[in-house]
Amino acid sequence: MSTSVLQLALVDPDPIFRLGLKTSLQAVSGLQVVADGPTSLSVLEQLPSSEQENAQPPVNLVILDWSAQENPPEPQWQALQQAYQPWESRYPQLGVLLLTGKADLETLAFAQVLGVRGYCRKGMAIADLIQAIGICASGGTYGFAISEPSPAAGSRGRMLVRWRDRLHQSGIEQIESAIAELSGYLQNPALPVLERAVIAGRLRELAAARWMVNQLLAAPPSPNNAPPISPPPENTTAKRPPINPRSALVPAAESSLNPQSEMALEGSLNRLFAALEAQLQYSLKNLTDEPLEIDILREEKRRELLKIILQRLTETVRELQLGQVNVLSLSQKVDAILQDLWSASITDFFGKYYHIKIANTEYDLVPILLENIPRIQSEILKKIPLVLELFSYWLYETPLMIENVLYSYGTPEADKRAEILAQNLIIQVANAVIQPLLNRFADIVEIKQDFYDKQLLSTREIERFRNDLSWKYRQVELFGEPQNMFESQYVLLALDYRGIKKVKIYHPRRQELERLRGVRYAVTLLLEARDAIAPRIRATLSFLGSGVIYLLTQIVGRGIGLIGRGILQGLGSSIPESRFSRNSDSRK
Structure with a gap:
């Protein structure tokens, strides 16, 4: 230089x-x-x-x-x-x-x-x-x-700062008080669905108001409390400049969490997780046509489990932010992240020292449930769709590609679709938490008393519920998943004010489809054959039906009409003759 x-x-x-x-x-x-x-x-x-x-x-x-x-x-x-x-x-x-x-x-x-x-x-x-x-x-x-401001200007500035701080504190206190009061109302299990929906909407409004107050009235950093500027990691900053996480074209091997975006990410994540928490205040009734593992729980227990998973998910995202994990490492760690989320949720929901007694022997419940991780991974966790895309959206502000449309980070449309993906993730992890319990300790009295819905307490109802779940997994494995791959879609579980519903989204699945073998591959061939043959059969049946209708209406119908007309004409000519004969007899 x-x-x-x-x-x-x-x-x-x-x-x-x-x-x-x-x-x-x-x-x-x-x-x-x-x-x-x-x-x-x-x-x-x-x-x-x-x-x-x-x-x-x-x-x-x-x-x-x-x-x-x-x-x-x-x-x-x-x-x-x-x-x-x-x-x-x-x-x-x-x-x-x-x-x-x-x-x-x-x-x-x-x-x-x-x-x-x-x-x-x-x-x-x-x-x-x-x-x-x-x-x-x-x-x-x-x-x-x-x-070096003047004393008068400094005095006025300090007065304005104190007024702003008081206004900020009082506003936050009022909002927190209202949130606590409404959350208490939602704990009432007898609350009508409509009233529960109205209160949940007010909670979302209060959460948005709290965020606005914090953004508008929060004090900027002073020399004593200025936000720390994170130094670059050793031996990495000199090699290349920081990567802009907003770019969707950054190579995966070089993309990493940029420290200067953490505050913006924090605000977006807070809004998203607040919306998810508010959504959990609605009814959690299963509106799908298939049983879910969490259906066996009382509604308050369902809500508690989903909140625990949401809290753990929030903590996981924060840890990944602090860990400066790049996209390549994240793609390799997705299975481990979901496994840690599942195991932590089991521990928090049942309690680390929760034990049950079977035949005068006490067992710690959580360690036994955690032994089922291989089955849980293969049957539920690995089948949760778009997990990597969701975490990349949260951590690196990567745009979401949903239904062949690219949604930029931070837009309302992108946040709404990220919320649906997160809801599906939370519900599926909740099902994974309950599945080993149903496989190992479904009919234990203590567990039924602590967790189960009153409609599913009898042994007969429990076994019926387990059989329904078993048939569901067989049907999905053999028929449902191949059909979804063939139709290029994922079926997600989302939260609605009425309960849990299914949502279908388009997503290319050609590679999965090409790996199908055996019965699952035969299912796709049958679907293809049906698509090829069904329209022709419908057209043939429609043609034959039109011919039958023409035959009945134009030929048979007209013939019957002519016969009926002849009968009526015959009856009409015989009636005057009978009257004439009666009149002639009366004159005689």
Whole structure:
């Protein structure tokens, strides 16, 4: 890097402004723009990388504007941190000059905490901007006049901050109180379905209001409590710049969780999991035509189990965020993640030390149930669809491809479909929790008293329920799954205000279809033969039916009509003759 020429990197989402600024700066002797782009990550990818730690920056100064990002997080200081962090992580000693339209005082104060050297407003004279570039490139600061406010302004600012904090605290307390009160009402098992649906809707509204209050009234970080900026992992940052998780075209082997997206992800995940929790307040009645393992539980136990799995799922996603797991590793760990989710849910639901007595011998229930993992994996967990896509959506903001439509991360349509996938995942894991119990200890008195629905307490009803489940799995294995593969669809279990229902979504399954053998393959051939023959048979039957109708109406019907008309005419001519004969007899 030449010492006589200041080399600059330009980050601005507005391509027209960026081009104009680059042209103006290139025209100045001693200034050179070596890289420019809409985001910090895109500019970093243009700069040469070094394998050495603490490498010298390839530029003297970064001119940064974060305010026009697409879907920037709120408040402003979060957007600023996201745009600044890649530079801080890779080149801590590199100077940054903010060039933006408008920034509030809190954001500028936070910029000083981060280590930003200067701040300029768009629209300033080019000569003043060049002066600011020279000062910041040499290690000085420019434009931060807010560091020494007047006593009157500081007093007014502190009063506003205290008022905002009081308003935030009181609002959150009122919302939490209302949520607790409504949640208490939902614990009543005799609550009508309509009223339960209304209360669940109010809970969702309160959860959304709580999120809005936290976003609008939460205090920005101060120098003492500023959000920590995570340093890059050792021996990895110098090799390549951070990967933008919003890109759907990133190779799987290089995609990893980007630390600067954690706050945005946190808000999205909080909204999604709050919606799932609110959905669990509705009725959990099975509306499908097939039995589910959780049907044997009382409704409050069903709700408790699903909430436990949701909580464990939330914790799993948080741990994966902190673990910086890339997509390739995630695809290899999906089975282990579901197994850990299943085993943790069993432990939490039944209790680690829950024991039962059989023939005067006590057994710990949970260790025995956990022995069934191979069967549970093959019959339920491995058959849960689109798990990798769901976790990738949560962790890397990867768009969801559902029913041949690409849904961008964070849009209401994408969140709704991610919620359906998560509901199916939770319900299937709940079925997997109950299945080993039904296989090993279905008719134990203590278990029936603690968990079962009152309609399924007798031995006869329990055995009937188990047989129905067994037949369901045989039918699905031999006929249902091959048909779904042939029709390129997945059948999901989703939550509705009335209960649990089936939802069918299109998804290509050609590779699975080609691996079918034996009876399952024969089923697809029969379906294909039916599709090929049935329309022709229907057309033939329709033609024959039309011919029969024509025969009956046009030939037989007309013949019968002529016969009937002749009979009526004969009767009509005989009636006057009989009257004439009676009249002649009376005259005699």
